[in-house]
Amino acid sequence: MMPAAAFDIATSRPDAAPEFSPRQQVVLQHALTLLVDGGEKALTTAGLARTASCSKESLYKWFGDRDGLLAAVVAYQASQVQFPSETGATADPETFKAHVSAFVEALLGVLFSETSLALNRLSIGQSNTNSNRLGHLLLVRGKHMISARARNMLETGRRHGLLKFDDAEDAYQVLYGLAIRDVHIRLLLGEAASPAEKDLKAQAEMAVGRFYQLFGA
Amino acid sequence: MMPAAAFDIATSRPDAAPEFSPRQQVVLQHALTLLVDGGEKALTTAGLARTASCSKESLYKWFGDRDGLLAAVVAYQASQVQFPSETGATADPETFKAHVSAFVEALLGVLFSETSLALNRLSIGQSNTNSNRLGHLLLVRGKHMISARARNMLETGRRHGLLKFDDAEDAYQVLYGLAIRDVHIRLLLGEAASPAEKDLKAQAEMAVGRFYQLFGA
DNA sequence: AAGAGTCCGAACCGTACGGTACGGTTCTCT
């Protein structure tokens, strides 16, 4: 037999269609749950087979090996993340600014969710092994997708004369830094978020306000 | 016997004096090296004993168990990190701003070093086990120490009328965000830093410039 | 000089987990 799935996941285009069968998605969801409360050590093949009521043989048939399973979990979760659409967001300056705030709030919502934290912990823990499949997956299917959308949003803001910057990537990174600060790493390390940090809307608006001080036209 | 060392490390005050014997420090340095290139899995008790030419018995005697060893590595490395002193840094506005830049540059230098990255990866990977000893250690002995010094620095800047803000912690977090952006998490995930991101001095000055736009008096 | 203490090196044990094999059951297709 060949562990085809493991290879496909790493190399297929992000918009590849079917990806996983419904049954497999159920199993991956179980894997994700195990991972969220318990960390990587809690996700054993035997444990997942028991929890998801499937056989280990099926796991190995579908995902090749344990690494393939982990990669599949990452890919599956990445495919679940959705961002609000941005149609007609530049109608007027206020709407655009509100739209940027909404984007940042969604970003915070994703990054601070237990699921995202668990997958980031997993990928980071594995980042110096396996030629770093997981880290790349998370970056390509997660961060880079988001950053592309963000750059796009900021560019339209600039075209409409609402923002002023030279490099969209640079501007986005500043926006990211203003919004996330060191909260992400602290959450990854297991510290709880403060009440103020849990008010994502307020945090987003504060960050966008400061961003406009730096890059507003 | 009792694994005294493991307990002491977690509960002793950060300024406790001797901490580790020279021989133990050599062993911990070997452990750190193993950890930096190879990740957590590369740090096995047998492997460390071989590399450091000591017996496993000594490891268990000194550090209690493997977790105690990991905690000792974190504590040891934290004790190695030194920041430049800040005597007479508020002589005039230029000097102070340069001092802030130097602080940020030092911060970047620490956070982006392979050693720090390896320990962060380790702590993050363990953050949902062991009641999270490592994460707390890293936060208390690392981040919180640094943030205290930073707040102190910013406060003196404010007292001298050079900066303007309500909450020093808030201001520091903004400075942190402007300097680090998403580079830290990307490095943790195994992505290489871009050439521009490796120019720590330029990155620090850019961040401080923006910080002054927001908080300069 | 002898006893105690420290440490190295190696052998050993138990276990947990990744991976495989197999018998039995259900579902699908013709």
Add this chain to the structure above:
DNA sequence: AGAGAACCGTACCGTACGGTTCGGACTCTT
């Protein structure tokens, strides 16, 4: 209805690693 695939459950194997034990060498103290 019958062949065949997919799949579940379980038992099994090999290995890697955490932790313990022990013999022997070296040092320090009295």
